[in-house]
Amino acid sequence: LEASRIYDRLRGFTPWPGVYTYFRDRRLQIHRAQALDEAGQGPGRVSTQGGRLRVGCGESSSLAVDEVQTEGKKRIAASDFVRGYRPEEGELLGERK
Numbered sequence: 001l002e003a004s005r006i007y008d009r010l011r012g013f014t015p016w017p018g019v020y021t022y023f024r025d026r027r028l029q030i031h032r033a034q035a036l037d038e039a040g041q042g043p044g045r046v047s048t049q050g051g052r053l054r055v056g057c058g059e060s061s062s063l064a065v066d067e068v069q070t071e072g073k074k075r076i077a078a079s080d081f082v083r084g085y086r087p088e089e090g091e092l093l094g095e096r097k
Helices: 003-012 078-085
Strands: 019-023 026-036 053-057 061-070
Touching (some): 003 019, 003 061, 061 078
């Protein structure tokens, strides 16, 4: 999906049931994000340049994630998530093993 459609779902499904994906086999709920017309590394691939969390989407777009919540934890800024969990450049979201 392109970033604008994911963003529309985020707005439509907030606060319930919410929008989520998986990061390292744990549920990662996305609370705030913005659609960008910039190409990412590929659909589902993470970019953390400048301490920001961006996820590649379809149609040469990406999603700038601003606020997330990992399973069993409180909501945090995406920049804090990047500092604490240290996602690798190009790591894939959404996969469960």
